[in-house]
Amino acid sequence: MHQMIENKIQPLLNYISQYVELTDTEKQLLLSKVLYRKYLKGQYVLQQGDICKYECFVLKGCTKMFHVDETGQEHILLFSIEDWWTADMGSFITQAPSDFNVMCLETTELAIFHHDSIETLYKEIPKLERFFRQVIEKAFAASQKRIVRNFSLSAKDRYIYFKTQYPLIEQRIPQYMVASYLGITKEFLSKIKKQLLLDN
Template identity: 60%
Template sequence: MNVTPIIDYFNRIVSLTEEEETLIREKVIYRRYLKDQYLVQQGDVCKHISFIVKGCAKQFYASPDGLEHILMFAIEDWWASDMGSFITQTPADYNVQCIEQTELIQLNHIDLEELFLKIPKLERCFRKITERSLVASQKRIVRNFSKTAKERYLFFKENYPTIESRIPQYMLASYLGITKEFLSRIKSQIAKEDKS
C-alpha cells in the first residue's frame, strides 16, 4: 500500500532523512473503511490516529437524547481521531465516523511514541499539528459566540469550499449549530442577495 502521502505531509513540516522515512513506513498501517464505519466510538479508547488519504469523516458527540453534535469534518490530508482519548489512552468523548468510503494511514499509540524517541523532529511536527488544531478549535468557539448563523455558514463556505458538496445538509447544519430548515432559509436568502 502507498504510504507516501503521510511521508510527504510530514516533509512539508519537517525534513525527514531516508532512514527516518523508512522507520515511519515500518510503523504505519494503510486501511480502507466503508461509508458509515467508525474509526472510534464514544466510550472506546482511541487506539490510532488516522491520516486521511481519500474520503471524508466527521467527529461528533452523541448526546443522551440521541442528537449528533458535529465538531469537525476531515478530508484528504487531514487527521481524524479523538485526540484526547488517543493522547491519554482513556475512553473517547467523541465518535469519528466515515461519511464516504475512506482510505487512511494509521499510527497506533505505542508505535508513535517509539517514533518520537527515534525521530525527535517528528514530535516537533506533531506539536505543530496539535497547536494548529487547538488554535482552529478556539477560533471556532469564538465564532460560535460572536457570529450569526449566516456569518458562520459563509465562513465555512469560504474556508472549506470542497467539503459542503460532500456532506448532507443536516450534517452541515449540526456543525453550524442550527436546524437544517434554518440552513435552507439562510441559503435561499443568500441566493436572493446574489441575484439582486
C-alpha cells in the same frame, strides 16, 4: 512490504515533508510503524466510549467526528478530508474513553499511527515529535477559533465562513450535517441559503 506501504501513504509523506525532512533511514522506520486501513462508507474508525488508540491521516475520503448526547441528538465537531487528520486528541493523549465517534462518510483510506508506535517514533526520530506537536497546535488553535466564532457570529455568518473556508467539504456532505456542524436546524440552514441567493 515497505514499498507497498510507501505507495499507499505517499500523501502522508508529502505532508510531513512540508514540516520536516526525513533521511532514508528515518523514512523506513516511519514506514515500519504506520498502518494503512481502508474503511467503507458508514464504518466507524472510533466509537464514543472507546479509548482512541490511533491518530489518523486521511489519504482519501471523508470522515465526521461527532458526539451523541443523552437524547440521541448528534453534534458534529469536525469533518476531515484528504490531507487532514482525524482522532479524538483528548482521548488519544490521555488514553481515557472518548466523547466522540469518528465515522466515514465515503469509502475512506487512512494512514494510522498507533499510540505506542508514536511514542517509539518520538524516541527514534525526535524531529517527528516536533512535527506532531505542530499538527496538534494547529488543531488546538482551529478548535479555539471555532468556539469564538460560535459565540460571536450569527448563524448566517458562521455558514458563510464555513462555505468560504471549506468549499470542498460542503459539496461532499448532506446539508443536515452542515446544519449540525453549525449548531442549527436544517430548516434554518435552508432559509439562510435562500436569503443569500436573494442577496446576490
